[in-house]
Amino acid sequence: MKRRISLAGVLLAALLVHGCSKGSNEKDTQGSASSSGNKKIMESSSISSSSISSQNSNAAAAATLHSLELSIPVSELSENNETTITLQGIYSDGKKKQLSENITWQISDTNVLEVKGMKLIAKIEGSTTLRAEVNGKLSPPITITVYKVIHGHRLPPEPDPKINNSTLLGIDSNNNGVRDDVERWIYMTYNHPIERGLFMQSARAYQKVIVDPGRAHETTKYINDSVSCELFWKYKETNHPITKYRDIEGEISQIQFNTINRYIAYKKYNAEFNGEVFGVPPASKDKCEFNENGIFKELY
Incomplete structure:
Protein backbone atom coordinates (compact mmCIF):
# COMPACT_ATOMS: atom_id res chain seq x y z
CA MET A 1 0.00 0.00 0.00
CA ALA A 63 74.80 56.49 24.73
CA THR A 64 77.78 58.72 23.92
CA LEU A 65 80.98 59.62 25.74
CA HIS A 66 80.25 62.67 27.85
CA SER A 67 83.47 63.25 29.82
CA LEU A 68 86.70 61.67 31.11
CA GLU A 69 87.89 61.08 34.64
CA LEU A 70 91.68 60.71 35.03
CA SER A 71 93.31 59.60 38.27
CA ILE A 72 96.70 58.44 39.59
CA PRO A 73 97.55 57.17 43.10
CA VAL A 74 100.16 59.88 43.77
CA SER A 75 100.93 63.33 42.40
CA GLU A 76 104.66 63.18 43.25
CA LEU A 77 107.18 60.61 42.07
CA SER A 78 110.92 60.20 42.42
CA GLU A 79 113.01 59.94 39.27
CA ASN A 80 112.89 56.56 37.46
CA ASN A 81 109.81 55.51 39.40
CA GLU A 82 106.39 54.64 37.96
CA THR A 83 102.72 54.39 38.86
CA THR A 84 99.46 53.21 37.31
CA ILE A 85 97.01 55.50 35.51
CA THR A 86 93.24 54.99 35.66
CA LEU A 87 90.98 56.55 33.03
CA GLN A 88 87.19 56.28 33.16
CA GLY A 89 84.74 57.36 30.51
CA ILE A 90 81.44 58.81 31.72
CA TYR A 91 78.62 58.29 29.21
CA SER A 92 75.41 60.16 28.50
CA ASP A 93 73.34 57.47 30.22
CA GLY A 94 75.30 58.03 33.44
CA LYS A 95 77.29 54.81 33.22
CA LYS A 96 81.08 54.64 33.64
CA LYS A 97 83.54 52.49 31.75
CA GLN A 98 87.26 52.02 32.32
CA LEU A 99 89.25 52.93 29.22
CA SER A 100 92.68 51.70 28.16
CA GLU A 101 92.75 51.96 24.36
CA ASN A 102 92.68 54.69 21.71
CA ILE A 103 93.91 57.26 24.24
CA THR A 104 96.01 60.26 23.28
CA TRP A 105 98.14 61.57 26.14
CA GLN A 106 98.94 65.26 26.39
CA ILE A 107 102.05 66.03 28.50
CA SER A 108 103.13 69.63 28.91
CA ASP A 109 106.80 68.65 29.41
CA THR A 110 107.76 65.29 27.94
CA ASN A 111 111.24 65.56 29.46
CA VAL A 112 109.74 65.07 32.92
CA LEU A 113 107.64 61.96 32.32
CA GLU A 114 106.22 59.59 29.73
CA VAL A 115 103.25 57.23 29.47
CA LYS A 116 103.49 53.63 28.26
CA GLY A 117 100.18 51.81 28.12
CA MET A 118 98.56 52.75 31.40
CA LYS A 119 101.89 53.26 33.21
CA LEU A 120 103.21 56.71 34.08
CA ILE A 121 107.02 56.76 34.20
CA ALA A 122 108.96 59.57 35.91
CA LYS A 123 112.12 60.58 34.04
CA ILE A 124 113.81 63.69 35.45
CA GLU A 125 112.88 66.15 38.18
CA GLY A 126 110.44 68.85 37.28
CA SER A 127 106.74 69.60 37.16
CA THR A 128 104.32 68.91 34.32
CA THR A 129 100.64 68.38 33.56
CA LEU A 130 98.96 65.29 32.13
CA ARG A 131 95.67 65.04 30.22
CA ALA A 132 93.91 62.25 28.35
CA GLU A 133 91.99 62.66 25.09
CA VAL A 134 89.44 60.18 23.74
CA ASN A 135 87.11 60.93 20.82
CA GLY A 136 87.69 64.64 21.17
CA LYS A 137 86.97 64.64 24.91
CA LEU A 138 89.68 65.92 27.27
CA SER A 139 90.15 65.02 30.92
CA PRO A 140 90.89 67.78 33.43
CA PRO A 141 94.68 68.24 33.78
CA ILE A 142 96.61 66.64 36.63
CA THR A 143 99.84 68.26 37.86
CA ILE A 144 102.65 65.80 38.55
CA THR A 145 105.94 66.58 40.29
CA VAL A 146 109.05 64.47 39.78
CA TYR A 147 111.76 64.91 42.41
CA LYS A 148 115.38 63.85 42.82
CA VAL A 149 116.62 61.59 45.61
CA ILE A 150 120.34 61.49 46.50
CA HIS A 151 121.74 59.29 49.26
CA GLY A 152 118.18 58.55 50.34
CA HIS A 153 117.42 62.25 50.77
CA ARG A 154 114.73 64.02 48.78
CA LEU A 155 116.19 67.20 47.38
CA PRO A 156 114.15 70.39 47.20
CA PRO A 157 113.46 71.58 43.65
CA GLU A 158 116.03 73.75 41.93
CA PRO A 159 114.92 77.33 42.68
CA ASP A 160 114.67 80.03 40.07
CA PRO A 161 117.98 81.93 40.51
CA LYS A 162 116.38 85.31 39.93
CA ILE A 163 113.73 84.75 42.61
CA ASN A 164 116.09 82.93 44.95
CA ASN A 165 118.72 85.66 44.86
CA SER A 166 116.29 88.54 45.10
CA THR A 167 116.04 88.22 48.90
CA LEU A 168 118.54 87.79 51.71
CA LEU A 169 117.41 84.32 52.79
CA GLY A 170 116.33 83.01 49.39
CA ILE A 171 114.06 79.98 49.05
CA ASP A 172 113.81 77.19 51.62
CA SER A 173 110.89 75.13 50.34
CA ASN A 174 111.28 72.24 52.80
CA ASN A 175 111.74 74.58 55.79
CA ASN A 176 114.84 72.88 57.18
CA GLY A 177 116.75 76.13 57.63
CA VAL A 178 119.04 75.66 54.62
CA ARG A 179 118.56 77.52 51.36
CA ASP A 180 117.43 75.15 48.60
CA ASP A 181 120.29 75.87 46.21
CA VAL A 182 122.84 75.36 49.01
CA GLU A 183 121.23 72.09 50.11
CA ARG A 184 121.27 70.76 46.56
CA TRP A 185 124.92 71.77 46.17
CA ILE A 186 125.89 69.97 49.39
CA TYR A 187 124.18 66.69 48.46
CA MET A 188 125.48 66.75 44.91
CA THR A 189 129.03 67.58 46.00
CA TYR A 190 129.71 65.41 49.05
CA ASN A 191 129.30 61.65 49.30
CA HIS A 192 130.16 60.97 52.93
CA PRO A 193 127.27 61.42 55.40
CA ILE A 194 129.50 63.24 57.92
CA GLU A 195 130.54 65.72 55.25
CA ARG A 196 126.95 66.38 54.31
CA GLY A 197 125.95 66.74 57.96
CA LEU A 198 128.71 69.24 58.74
CA PHE A 199 128.01 71.38 55.70
CA MET A 200 124.26 71.34 56.28
CA GLN A 201 124.76 72.45 59.89
CA SER A 202 127.14 75.21 58.83
CA ALA A 203 124.71 76.41 56.16
CA ARG A 204 121.87 76.54 58.68
CA ALA A 205 124.02 78.49 61.15
CA TYR A 206 125.00 81.05 58.51
CA GLN A 207 121.35 81.55 57.58
CA LYS A 208 120.50 82.30 61.20
CA VAL A 209 123.22 84.87 61.76
CA ILE A 210 122.54 86.96 58.64
CA VAL A 211 118.81 87.32 59.37
CA ASP A 212 119.61 90.06 61.88
CA PRO A 213 123.33 90.89 62.13
CA GLY A 214 122.58 93.23 65.04
CA ARG A 215 121.80 90.20 67.24
CA ALA A 216 125.23 88.69 66.63
CA HIS A 217 125.96 88.03 70.32
CA GLU A 218 122.80 85.91 70.55
CA THR A 219 123.01 84.06 67.26
CA THR A 220 126.73 83.29 67.39
CA LYS A 221 125.87 80.20 69.44
CA TYR A 222 124.79 78.52 66.18
CA ILE A 223 128.23 79.15 64.67
CA ASN A 224 129.90 77.90 67.87
CA ASP A 225 127.83 74.70 67.85
CA SER A 226 128.79 74.08 64.25
CA VAL A 227 132.49 74.55 65.10
CA SER A 228 132.25 72.25 68.15
CA CYS A 229 130.75 69.52 66.00
CA GLU A 230 133.37 70.01 63.30
CA LEU A 231 136.21 69.80 65.85
CA PHE A 232 134.80 66.55 67.22
CA TRP A 233 134.96 64.88 63.82
CA LYS A 234 138.37 66.37 63.05
CA TYR A 235 140.12 65.42 66.28
CA LYS A 236 138.04 62.82 68.11
CA GLU A 237 137.01 60.51 65.29
CA THR A 238 139.09 59.09 62.47
CA ASN A 239 136.62 57.13 60.33
CA HIS A 240 135.58 60.06 58.15
CA PRO A 241 136.95 62.24 55.33
CA ILE A 242 137.28 65.43 57.42
CA THR A 243 140.98 66.22 57.80
CA LYS A 244 142.40 68.50 60.49
CA TYR A 245 143.32 71.24 58.05
CA ARG A 246 140.21 71.24 55.94
CA ASP A 247 138.58 74.68 55.58
CA ILE A 248 134.85 73.94 55.68
CA GLU A 249 133.95 77.62 56.04
CA GLY A 250 135.96 78.48 52.96
CA GLU A 251 134.29 75.71 50.93
CA ILE A 252 130.74 76.71 51.74
CA SER A 253 131.01 80.49 51.98
CA GLN A 254 131.32 80.89 48.19
CA ILE A 255 127.83 79.53 47.61
CA GLN A 256 126.33 80.59 50.95
CA PHE A 257 127.20 84.26 50.45
CA ASN A 258 126.77 84.35 46.68
CA THR A 259 125.13 87.79 46.46
CA ILE A 260 126.38 91.17 47.59
CA ASN A 261 123.55 91.53 50.13
CA ARG A 262 124.34 88.17 51.75
CA TYR A 263 128.04 88.94 51.84
CA ILE A 264 127.43 92.36 53.42
CA ALA A 265 125.06 90.85 56.01
CA TYR A 266 127.72 88.36 57.09
CA LYS A 267 130.33 91.12 57.32
CA LYS A 268 127.95 93.13 59.51
CA TYR A 269 127.52 90.11 61.76
CA ASN A 270 131.29 89.84 62.23
CA ALA A 271 131.60 93.61 62.75
CA GLU A 272 129.25 93.43 65.74
CA PHE A 273 132.02 91.83 67.78
CA ASN A 274 134.23 94.87 67.20
CA GLY A 275 137.53 93.05 67.54
CA GLU A 276 136.48 90.90 70.51
CA VAL A 277 138.54 87.76 71.00
CA PHE A 278 136.81 84.46 71.71
CA GLY A 279 138.24 81.12 72.67
CA VAL A 280 137.72 78.07 70.49
CA PRO A 281 134.63 76.12 71.59
CA PRO A 282 135.31 72.60 72.85
CA ALA A 283 134.88 69.64 70.52
CA SER A 284 131.53 68.02 71.18
CA LYS A 285 129.45 65.46 69.34
CA ASP A 286 126.43 66.64 71.31
CA LYS A 287 126.55 69.91 69.37
CA CYS A 288 126.08 68.10 66.07
CA GLU A 289 122.67 68.58 64.48
CA PHE A 290 122.85 65.31 62.54
CA ASN A 291 123.43 61.65 63.26
CA GLU A 292 126.21 59.42 61.93
CA ASN A 293 124.17 58.76 58.80
CA GLY A 294 124.12 62.48 58.09
CA ILE A 295 120.39 62.75 58.83
CA PHE A 296 119.54 66.29 59.84
CA LYS A 297 117.68 66.89 63.09
CA GLU A 298 114.57 69.02 63.35
CA LEU A 299 115.02 72.77 63.06
CA TYR A 300 115.23 74.42 66.46
Whole structure:
Protein backbone atom coordinates (compact mmCIF):
# COMPACT_ATOMS: atom_id res chain seq x y z
CA MET A 1 0.00 0.00 0.00
CA LYS A 2 1.50 3.23 -1.05
CA ARG A 3 1.74 6.08 1.46
CA ARG A 4 0.67 9.45 0.31
CA ILE A 5 3.08 12.29 1.12
CA SER A 6 1.52 15.67 1.30
CA LEU A 7 3.09 18.75 -0.24
CA ALA A 8 3.09 20.46 3.13
CA GLY A 9 5.26 17.71 4.63
CA VAL A 10 7.84 18.00 1.86
CA LEU A 11 8.13 21.71 2.30
CA LEU A 12 8.56 21.38 6.07
CA ALA A 13 11.35 18.86 5.68
CA ALA A 14 13.17 21.07 3.21
CA LEU A 15 13.00 24.02 5.56
CA LEU A 16 14.42 21.98 8.44
CA VAL A 17 17.37 20.78 6.37
CA HIS A 18 18.17 24.31 5.16
CA GLY A 19 18.03 25.70 8.71
CA CYS A 20 20.51 23.14 10.05
CA SER A 21 22.90 23.78 7.21
CA LYS A 22 22.78 27.56 7.76
CA GLY A 23 23.38 27.23 11.51
CA SER A 24 26.39 25.06 10.92
CA ASN A 25 27.84 27.52 8.40
CA GLU A 26 27.33 30.46 10.78
CA LYS A 27 29.14 28.62 13.58
CA ASP A 28 32.05 27.81 11.29
CA THR A 29 32.20 31.42 10.16
CA GLN A 30 32.15 32.72 13.73
CA GLY A 31 34.85 30.25 14.78
CA SER A 32 37.01 31.25 11.87
CA ALA A 33 36.53 34.94 12.66
CA SER A 34 37.39 34.36 16.32
CA SER A 35 40.56 32.46 15.39
CA SER A 36 41.56 35.18 12.97
CA GLY A 37 40.96 37.83 15.63
CA ASN A 38 43.12 36.02 18.17
CA LYS A 39 45.88 35.69 15.60
CA LYS A 40 45.77 39.43 14.88
CA ILE A 41 45.95 40.22 18.63
CA MET A 42 48.98 37.95 19.04
CA GLU A 43 50.66 39.48 16.00
CA SER A 44 49.94 42.95 17.34
CA SER A 45 51.38 42.01 20.75
CA SER A 46 54.49 40.57 19.11
CA ILE A 47 55.00 43.71 17.03
CA SER A 48 54.56 45.92 20.10
CA SER A 49 57.10 43.88 22.13
CA SER A 50 59.56 43.91 19.25
CA SER A 51 59.15 47.67 18.91
CA ILE A 52 59.90 48.25 22.63
CA SER A 53 62.95 45.99 22.48
CA SER A 54 64.20 47.84 19.41
CA GLN A 55 63.69 51.19 21.12
CA ASN A 56 65.65 50.03 24.19
CA SER A 57 68.43 48.72 21.98
CA ASN A 58 68.61 52.00 20.10
CA ALA A 59 68.67 53.96 23.36
CA ALA A 60 71.61 51.88 24.63
CA ALA A 61 73.46 52.24 21.36
CA ALA A 62 72.87 55.99 21.42
CA ALA A 63 74.80 56.49 24.73
CA THR A 64 77.78 58.72 23.92
CA LEU A 65 80.98 59.62 25.74
CA HIS A 66 80.25 62.67 27.85
CA SER A 67 83.47 63.25 29.82
CA LEU A 68 86.70 61.67 31.11
CA GLU A 69 87.89 61.08 34.64
CA LEU A 70 91.68 60.71 35.03
CA SER A 71 93.31 59.60 38.27
CA ILE A 72 96.70 58.44 39.59
CA PRO A 73 97.55 57.17 43.10
CA VAL A 74 100.16 59.88 43.77
CA SER A 75 100.93 63.33 42.40
CA GLU A 76 104.66 63.18 43.25
CA LEU A 77 107.18 60.61 42.07
CA SER A 78 110.92 60.20 42.42
CA GLU A 79 113.01 59.94 39.27
CA ASN A 80 112.89 56.56 37.46
CA ASN A 81 109.81 55.51 39.40
CA GLU A 82 106.39 54.64 37.96
CA THR A 83 102.72 54.39 38.86
CA THR A 84 99.46 53.21 37.31
CA ILE A 85 97.01 55.50 35.51
CA THR A 86 93.24 54.99 35.66
CA LEU A 87 90.98 56.55 33.03
CA GLN A 88 87.19 56.28 33.16
CA GLY A 89 84.74 57.36 30.51
CA ILE A 90 81.44 58.81 31.72
CA TYR A 91 78.62 58.29 29.21
CA SER A 92 75.41 60.16 28.50
CA ASP A 93 73.34 57.47 30.22
CA GLY A 94 75.30 58.03 33.44
CA LYS A 95 77.29 54.81 33.22
CA LYS A 96 81.08 54.64 33.64
CA LYS A 97 83.54 52.49 31.75
CA GLN A 98 87.26 52.02 32.32
CA LEU A 99 89.25 52.93 29.22
CA SER A 100 92.68 51.70 28.16
CA GLU A 101 92.75 51.96 24.36
CA ASN A 102 92.68 54.69 21.71
CA ILE A 103 93.91 57.26 24.24
CA THR A 104 96.01 60.26 23.28
CA TRP A 105 98.14 61.57 26.14
CA GLN A 106 98.94 65.26 26.39
CA ILE A 107 102.05 66.03 28.50
CA SER A 108 103.13 69.63 28.91
CA ASP A 109 106.80 68.65 29.41
CA THR A 110 107.76 65.29 27.94
CA ASN A 111 111.24 65.56 29.46
CA VAL A 112 109.74 65.07 32.92
CA LEU A 113 107.64 61.96 32.32
CA GLU A 114 106.22 59.59 29.73
CA VAL A 115 103.25 57.23 29.47
CA LYS A 116 103.49 53.63 28.26
CA GLY A 117 100.18 51.81 28.12
CA MET A 118 98.56 52.75 31.40
CA LYS A 119 101.89 53.26 33.21
CA LEU A 120 103.21 56.71 34.08
CA ILE A 121 107.02 56.76 34.20
CA ALA A 122 108.96 59.57 35.91
CA LYS A 123 112.12 60.58 34.04
CA ILE A 124 113.81 63.69 35.45
CA GLU A 125 112.88 66.15 38.18
CA GLY A 126 110.44 68.85 37.28
CA SER A 127 106.74 69.60 37.16
CA THR A 128 104.32 68.91 34.32
CA THR A 129 100.64 68.38 33.56
CA LEU A 130 98.96 65.29 32.13
CA ARG A 131 95.67 65.04 30.22
CA ALA A 132 93.91 62.25 28.35
CA GLU A 133 91.99 62.66 25.09
CA VAL A 134 89.44 60.18 23.74
CA ASN A 135 87.11 60.93 20.82
CA GLY A 136 87.69 64.64 21.17
CA LYS A 137 86.97 64.64 24.91
CA LEU A 138 89.68 65.92 27.27
CA SER A 139 90.15 65.02 30.92
CA PRO A 140 90.89 67.78 33.43
CA PRO A 141 94.68 68.24 33.78
CA ILE A 142 96.61 66.64 36.63
CA THR A 143 99.84 68.26 37.86
CA ILE A 144 102.65 65.80 38.55
CA THR A 145 105.94 66.58 40.29
CA VAL A 146 109.05 64.47 39.78
CA TYR A 147 111.76 64.91 42.41
CA LYS A 148 115.38 63.85 42.82
CA VAL A 149 116.62 61.59 45.61
CA ILE A 150 120.34 61.49 46.50
CA HIS A 151 121.74 59.29 49.26
CA GLY A 152 118.18 58.55 50.34
CA HIS A 153 117.42 62.25 50.77
CA ARG A 154 114.73 64.02 48.78
CA LEU A 155 116.19 67.20 47.38
CA PRO A 156 114.15 70.39 47.20
CA PRO A 157 113.46 71.58 43.65
CA GLU A 158 116.03 73.75 41.93
CA PRO A 159 114.92 77.33 42.68
CA ASP A 160 114.67 80.03 40.07
CA PRO A 161 117.98 81.93 40.51
CA LYS A 162 116.38 85.31 39.93
CA ILE A 163 113.73 84.75 42.61
CA ASN A 164 116.09 82.93 44.95
CA ASN A 165 118.72 85.66 44.86
CA SER A 166 116.29 88.54 45.10
CA THR A 167 116.04 88.22 48.90
CA LEU A 168 118.54 87.79 51.71
CA LEU A 169 117.41 84.32 52.79
CA GLY A 170 116.33 83.01 49.39
CA ILE A 171 114.06 79.98 49.05
CA ASP A 172 113.81 77.19 51.62
CA SER A 173 110.89 75.13 50.34
CA ASN A 174 111.28 72.24 52.80
CA ASN A 175 111.74 74.58 55.79
CA ASN A 176 114.84 72.88 57.18
CA GLY A 177 116.75 76.13 57.63
CA VAL A 178 119.04 75.66 54.62
CA ARG A 179 118.56 77.52 51.36
CA ASP A 180 117.43 75.15 48.60
CA ASP A 181 120.29 75.87 46.21
CA VAL A 182 122.84 75.36 49.01
CA GLU A 183 121.23 72.09 50.11
CA ARG A 184 121.27 70.76 46.56
CA TRP A 185 124.92 71.77 46.17
CA ILE A 186 125.89 69.97 49.39
CA TYR A 187 124.18 66.69 48.46
CA MET A 188 125.48 66.75 44.91
CA THR A 189 129.03 67.58 46.00
CA TYR A 190 129.71 65.41 49.05
CA ASN A 191 129.30 61.65 49.30
CA HIS A 192 130.16 60.97 52.93
CA PRO A 193 127.27 61.42 55.40
CA ILE A 194 129.50 63.24 57.92
CA GLU A 195 130.54 65.72 55.25
CA ARG A 196 126.95 66.38 54.31
CA GLY A 197 125.95 66.74 57.96
CA LEU A 198 128.71 69.24 58.74
CA PHE A 199 128.01 71.38 55.70
CA MET A 200 124.26 71.34 56.28
CA GLN A 201 124.76 72.45 59.89
CA SER A 202 127.14 75.21 58.83
CA ALA A 203 124.71 76.41 56.16
CA ARG A 204 121.87 76.54 58.68
CA ALA A 205 124.02 78.49 61.15
CA TYR A 206 125.00 81.05 58.51
CA GLN A 207 121.35 81.55 57.58
CA LYS A 208 120.50 82.30 61.20
CA VAL A 209 123.22 84.87 61.76
CA ILE A 210 122.54 86.96 58.64
CA VAL A 211 118.81 87.32 59.37
CA ASP A 212 119.61 90.06 61.88
CA PRO A 213 123.33 90.89 62.13
CA GLY A 214 122.58 93.23 65.04
CA ARG A 215 121.80 90.20 67.24
CA ALA A 216 125.23 88.69 66.63
CA HIS A 217 125.96 88.03 70.32
CA GLU A 218 122.80 85.91 70.55
CA THR A 219 123.01 84.06 67.26
CA THR A 220 126.73 83.29 67.39
CA LYS A 221 125.87 80.20 69.44
CA TYR A 222 124.79 78.52 66.18
CA ILE A 223 128.23 79.15 64.67
CA ASN A 224 129.90 77.90 67.87
CA ASP A 225 127.83 74.70 67.85
CA SER A 226 128.79 74.08 64.25
CA VAL A 227 132.49 74.55 65.10
CA SER A 228 132.25 72.25 68.15
CA CYS A 229 130.75 69.52 66.00
CA GLU A 230 133.37 70.01 63.30
CA LEU A 231 136.21 69.80 65.85
CA PHE A 232 134.80 66.55 67.22
CA TRP A 233 134.96 64.88 63.82
CA LYS A 234 138.37 66.37 63.05
CA TYR A 235 140.12 65.42 66.28
CA LYS A 236 138.04 62.82 68.11
CA GLU A 237 137.01 60.51 65.29
CA THR A 238 139.09 59.09 62.47
CA ASN A 239 136.62 57.13 60.33
CA HIS A 240 135.58 60.06 58.15
CA PRO A 241 136.95 62.24 55.33
CA ILE A 242 137.28 65.43 57.42
CA THR A 243 140.98 66.22 57.80
CA LYS A 244 142.40 68.50 60.49
CA TYR A 245 143.32 71.24 58.05
CA ARG A 246 140.21 71.24 55.94
CA ASP A 247 138.58 74.68 55.58
CA ILE A 248 134.85 73.94 55.68
CA GLU A 249 133.95 77.62 56.04
CA GLY A 250 135.96 78.48 52.96
CA GLU A 251 134.29 75.71 50.93
CA ILE A 252 130.74 76.71 51.74
CA SER A 253 131.01 80.49 51.98
CA GLN A 254 131.32 80.89 48.19
CA ILE A 255 127.83 79.53 47.61
CA GLN A 256 126.33 80.59 50.95
CA PHE A 257 127.20 84.26 50.45
CA ASN A 258 126.77 84.35 46.68
CA THR A 259 125.13 87.79 46.46
CA ILE A 260 126.38 91.17 47.59
CA ASN A 261 123.55 91.53 50.13
CA ARG A 262 124.34 88.17 51.75
CA TYR A 263 128.04 88.94 51.84
CA ILE A 264 127.43 92.36 53.42
CA ALA A 265 125.06 90.85 56.01
CA TYR A 266 127.72 88.36 57.09
CA LYS A 267 130.33 91.12 57.32
CA LYS A 268 127.95 93.13 59.51
CA TYR A 269 127.52 90.11 61.76
CA ASN A 270 131.29 89.84 62.23
CA ALA A 271 131.60 93.61 62.75
CA GLU A 272 129.25 93.43 65.74
CA PHE A 273 132.02 91.83 67.78
CA ASN A 274 134.23 94.87 67.20
CA GLY A 275 137.53 93.05 67.54
CA GLU A 276 136.48 90.90 70.51
CA VAL A 277 138.54 87.76 71.00
CA PHE A 278 136.81 84.46 71.71
CA GLY A 279 138.24 81.12 72.67
CA VAL A 280 137.72 78.07 70.49
CA PRO A 281 134.63 76.12 71.59
CA PRO A 282 135.31 72.60 72.85
CA ALA A 283 134.88 69.64 70.52
CA SER A 284 131.53 68.02 71.18
CA LYS A 285 129.45 65.46 69.34
CA ASP A 286 126.43 66.64 71.31
CA LYS A 287 126.55 69.91 69.37
CA CYS A 288 126.08 68.10 66.07
CA GLU A 289 122.67 68.58 64.48
CA PHE A 290 122.85 65.31 62.54
CA ASN A 291 123.43 61.65 63.26
CA GLU A 292 126.21 59.42 61.93
CA ASN A 293 124.17 58.76 58.80
CA GLY A 294 124.12 62.48 58.09
CA ILE A 295 120.39 62.75 58.83
CA PHE A 296 119.54 66.29 59.84
CA LYS A 297 117.68 66.89 63.09
CA GLU A 298 114.57 69.02 63.35
CA LEU A 299 115.02 72.77 63.06
CA TYR A 300 115.23 74.42 66.46
